[in-house]
Ligand code: SF4
């Protein structure tokens with residue numbers, strides 16, 4: 001009986017499907033999306049590349065002066081993330097001392113290009 | 120009619136994961152069956168031994184797509200016990216909330232799949248629709264729908280904000296109402312009762328004999344739940360009941376799971392309302408001392424066991440994962456004999472099998488038809504030979 | 513309707529071949545849409561069944577090794593021809609011009625052919641799933657056929673004629689047989705559902721048990737044609753039930769211009785068949801699949817006895833009140 005009630009109620013209401021490209025679900029604040037690096041604050045400590053669970057972060061040369069805790073540091077390297085390999089686990093974000101590497105709150109896929117690098 | 124061999128699997132519409140039953144049937148009756156489990160061996164235990172405690176957790180979460188929190192919790196629980204660190208109560212509560220939400224989404228999923236196996240796709244659509252609510256809550260709390268990534272050794276990775284708590288609490292009454300509706304549906308939908316009642320019956324003795332766990336065991340009146348008998352996380356503080364049933368058939372397992380859904384809603388509500396303040400993690404040591412531990416956890420499908428041995432480094436020396444599905448297989452194979460061919464999907468689905476989590480070994484038929492174990496190098500060589508044979512690079 | 517041309521138009525254009533194919537695909541769309549909406553889904557767009565049909569016609573036909581290709585190709589065509597012929601005897605906007613005394617029996621006979629063909633296809637496929645499915649088809653047929661036939665023959669008993677058109681006329685003068693024979697109506701609906709192999713009687717093609725049963729080895733145009741057979745059977749079955757129990761496409765009073773009566777009759781036909789479809793779809797949505805042994809028990813114990821009971825009632829009524 002409860003099945004019939006629910007059936008005919010559904011017949012009268014709109015479907016609960018979200019028609020994707022037109023409608024979108026709200027993305028929560030904590031959502032772990034595409035990875036990004038802010039170049040201005042990364043101090044090049046390599047911590048992210050050490051903790052990355054799939055080892056998709058490699059450190060590339062990028063000498064630059066960085067302000068960190070009121071000091072000027074000279075960093076040598078910065079991370080380059082292979083988007084295709086990243087599993088969005090968020091470990092790099094969790095362990096980065098400056099918050100330079102982070103997962104954007106944005107629903108976007110990694111695409112099919114294996115060589116895309118986020119930096 | 121003479122006996123025929125009906126090959127079910129490794130590719131079959133009823134199976135979402137690869138497994139092979141060679142069913143020898145006499146008309147519609149099953150005479151006997153051969154079971155071949157391991158089609159998706161992933162070497163996950165070996166891979167886990169290569170990674171330190173930070174990097175191993177994302178891997179262990181991916182042992183199973185449904186009970187991902189179970190696998191990481193049982194592991195960090197064991198490691199914390201070896202390290203003898205006590206995690207803050209707020210972290211305990213958050214882990215409990217995620218664990219129970221996970222149980223809810225797993226049981227709702229199961230209910231849909233069980234209905235789908237008897238061709239009742241309507242219930243499948245409805246439970247999966249309502250499961251989205253649970254998934255939304257989980258996504259809000261952790262950042263992902265399936266692999267929550269909440270655990271780390273020493274606590275949880277992120278805190279619950281007050282608005283997340285209130286959003287979750289708002290969803291619970293609606294979910295509760297839906298779960299009540301499912302209780303009614305299961306009890307008065309005639310075709311479901313016809314297909315579930317008396318199918319795959321296991322007596323209490325048989326369950327104890329074959330070592331079945333989880334809802335399968337509890338449906339046969341075995342009053343055993345790790346959450347109560349060996350309390351971990353916040354379960355000791357929360358008022359809740361172990362759901363058992365005496366039917367022992369698929370219907371009983373459905374009742375147990377729906378009862379657990381009710382309990383889970385209550386546990387989540389209690390935890391959300393009474394979550395203590397404080398930090399969510401402590402700085403745990405990077406290195407675990409020598410030790411061995413058998414960590415137990417009540418996953419949605421039953422008792423999950425991780426055996427962990429550490430050797431004073433930042434990696435585990437050995438980890439052995441015993442998934443609940445493995446414990447339940449024997450009982451499935453036993454209760455299928457002499458049953459109807461049409462009951463296979465129902466009985467198999469009734470334990471909520473998770474096959475890829477269970478695969479620990481790969482057996483490959485050599486040309487002589489003899490089972491044996493081959494090494495990775497040999498596998499690779501064969502692959503190269505076969506690729507060359509097909510003209511692939 | 514006399515003469516060759518109107519007859520040919522009736523067979524090939526309206527309400528025969530062309531209209532029937534369109535209406536059958538439209539029926540499939542309505543069925544799928546209702547199902548989807550009841551399950552809180554969106555459902556297919558309007559062109560989906562047509563697109564599916566055309567697409568499948570163009571797909572490659574894969575031959576099973578060791579199977580006679582010609583027979584495999586011919587079987588769906590024969591089934592389609594059978595159900596389409598059956599439809600010609602069912603009143604659509606007025607009495608069927610081909611109707612004769614006893615066409616009810618012929619329609620029932622023609623409606624059975626697709627089932628037998630399905631069994632043959634399953635049996636010929638040399639595939640274990642298909643064979644089991646084929647056996648299930650034939651087992652199920654033996655179970656539902658008796659109550660279904662009994663239920664559809666009771667209107668004939670009551671109206672005292674074996675012609676569908678005349679039964680419709682009888683209902684025009686008296687009451688709809690749905691109200692006079694409620695048990696027979698329910699049994700007919702259940703039987704129709706079983707004949708069309710829709711849940712809860714989709715045992716022969718139980719996806720989770722035997723893949724697709726007899727349909728497993730059907731590909732390309734064979735599959736398209738068999739799907740069309742199913743849709744046409746759905747239309748024919750609904751129209752048959754509508755004609756026998758719901759008064760068919762005639763109003764209780766006579767509409768003066770002939771063509772207006774025809775249009776009204778056609779409108780009634782559409783409304784009534786859709787009503788039957790709504791009931792059938794609701795049954796489909798509200799139930800799971802039962803097992804063949806359970807169907808055996810239910811079919812012979814309850815449904816067949818209900819049908820027999822209905823026949824007995826009709827006989828008693830006829831004996832006491834109708835015939836002096
Ligand atoms: S989120 Fe991506 S880049 Fe960061 S640790 Fe995880 S896998 Fe590596």
Ligand code: SF4
Nearest residue numbers: 042043045046048096
């Ligand atoms: S992104 Fe963060 S962790 Fe990685 S190198 Fe820069 S500062 Fe260090």
